[in-house]
Amino acid sequence: MCIAGVFGGLDSGVTESTTSVFLESAYFNPTSVRKTARRHGLNTDSSFRFERGVDPNNTTYVLHLAALMVKELAGGTITGPEIDIYPSVIEPAEVTLDFDYATRLVGKHIPSDTMIAILKSLEMEIVNAGEKDVTVKVPTYRVDVTRPCDVVEDILRIYGYNNVEISSTVHSSLSYKSREDEENRLRDLISEQLCGEGFNEILNNSLTREAYYADLEQMSAGHCVRLLNPLSNDLNVMRQTLLFGGLESASHNINRRESDLLMYEFGNVYIFNPEAKGNPEAVLAPYRQHSRLGIWMSGLIRQPSWARPAAEVTFYDLKAVVANILRRLGISASEIKYTTSANEIYAAGLDISTRSGKQIGSLGILAKKILNKADIKQAVMYAELDWNTLVGLSVKKKVTFAALPKTQAVKRDLALLLDKNITMERVEATVRASEKRLLKDISLFDVYEGKNLPEGKKSYAITLTLQDDEKTLQDKQIEAVMSKVITNLTKQLGAELR
Incomplete structure (x- = not known):
């Protein structure tokens, strides 16, 4: 007849010829309604209300009100008895609020008598009031109040945010630079360098389509992190690589006659390892998140002029960009090793690693089967670097200086x-x-x-x-x-x- 809390059925609907109506007033679990609505791709008035929670103890009152409105406005007659089925009674939530906790959270001391008076005015039943705390029962229609911080928010809402004065003194301590601060500094440094070389930064969705990985072996669909409630089939997995998001951006620009592209993106990738799934206590063991830097180059790197002809992007232009990034991070050329890549996304490519064997990334000319996924006809150069590894190598470097040599080379x-x-x-x-x-x-x-x-x-x-x-x-x-x-x-x- 219907999808409970989401969508009504045609056979149970009301038409102009309807003479008998059966009224139902129900409460549905918000979590179940939300999952069902997302699974079927339905966003209705019903799901909008039920997935946010309604008062489970208000169903009888609403049923009576609806019946009276049918009787008063449409001339109907109430003919059947009321049937109430309430198998699992939902009791009001009981919350204990510590007064000191409320003071720390608000930033001002509010007298306990004032807080209790506000709680009573909000129809919260006082179960027990002591010197240090108070226990209240929250009405079932307040589905958003389940924790002490929710109760404090309600108190502050009535007390008035404007009544909490801002202190004239600020108590703080000297901070230190963490690994995250250094990572952000290096990211800004490389972003500035790439922008200076003519690149544009892009930002793509971490959600992508599984079809991109369907025929790949090294990045197979089996290693994708899947969503339980995807919004659509085009956004049903987390990305394993920055590649396809950048190709979508490139295709969008090429289709609008902007075919000369220099783009880069900092972003996270997500990988699922089914072999690590075994220990029920280590739920997150099969999942990994990595930070990457993606670089795309396509079209002309130099526009034609009277002084010199046009120049198309080549593999070596991309390699030079990557080499400049490594140099800017303090990683010398003697520390890096390039080997021929066997990665299937490249028609020709190189893997980048340190002399000790630590993988840094890869670069190359994208294969046609990869470009076909984004309907791109022109050649595209692509590099993807492991940003976490690069930061780890860079932070170990110490800036040193020496006097210029007096001899000639x-x-x-x-x-x-x-x-x-x-x-x-x-x-x-x-x-x-x-x-x-x-x-x-x-x-x-x-x-x-x-x-x-x-x-x-x-x-x-x-x-x-x-x-x-x-x-x-x-x-x-x-x-x-x-x-x-x-x-x-x-x-x-x-x-x-x-």
């Missing part, structure tokens, strides 16, 4: 012929391991593949910067370093000098 170039599978990271690691004291920097300034090179080979041209802070380098020292570097590159990577 020496630069030497090397052109290396290498196998195609040799990455620049391996080259850099080999060079840095060969000379740790004098080597200040290593950079790649040219890469060549193709004509005039053997099959399966490529050419790297690198610059090494050498410097001794105490004295000018001699030719013999430079030659010794270069000889050692070349020997290690040859033995470990099979490099040949061009």
Whole structure:
């Protein structure tokens, strides 16, 4: 006939031809009504009232009132007896209020006689009044008053908020910077840097659709934190990654002819591990929350002009942005390791970790199957960094300074012929391991593949910067370093000098 407390049925409704009416006045559990209304996606006048609570002991009075109104206004006749079914009687809530607690909460001493008088005027029955506290029975129609703080709020409402004076003195203590304060400072620092590079900050809903994870293995739908009462199928799970929210924002802009996008977002992700579900006492054990930084780049990074042509965003533009973030946080390039990523969201990508193996994040070119989920046709570069890990690494860093060296740096170039599978990271690691004291920097300034090179080979041209802070380098020292570097590159990577 109906969904109790939510929605009426057609067969039990009243029409113009109705001559007999059966009146029902009922009380329904607010929690059950709210869950039912959300489950069926119904928001009615009935659910609006019942889910907020009504007076369970007022049903008989309301039934009589409705019957009298039908009789008076519509000429009806009351023909049947009244039937009252009240299996579980709901008694008035009993609350004990400590007077000292009320004083601390209000911030002013209100005489106990005044508080008791106010409670009586609010139709609260005084069960026991002592010197330190008072116990009252709250009328059943006051469904919002169940705790001592609720009673204090009622007292203050009648007493008057304007009658609580603001003290002329403030009692406080010196605060200290916590981990959260440092995290907020670093977040503002990186936000300022990204905005200075032309990025826009976005903020997406933590709720997302399960369909995004349906065909993924590393972020499968089974690891999603599901909602018991989802508002819709598009918002039925918590996000495992910031990726899809950013793609929705990108798609929204691209569809409005704003295709050149630089976006970033700080946000939390939520992961459910079904294997950790076992101990009934550890209810939250399978659930994890992590803070992440997501970065999206797509379209043109440089607009065309008379001075220079347009330039599209590349993988290396994104890598440079990530490298600048790490550098700003005090994490040097020598501490970071890049490895080829096997993450299915990337067509080509890199995993980022510390030399000790701690994962920092990943970056790459998004795969087409991921872009298709948001109906995006153009290439999108994406990076997601573990913000908790970055903060942990950054707070350990201490800012130090030294006088500028009085000597000049020496630069030497090397052109290396290498196998195609040799990455620049391996080259850099080999060079840095060969000379740790004098080597200040290593950079790649040219890469060549193709004509005039053997099959399966490529050419790297690198610059090494050498410097001794105490004295000018001699030719013999430079030659010794270069000889050692070349020997290690040859033995470990099979490099040949061009």
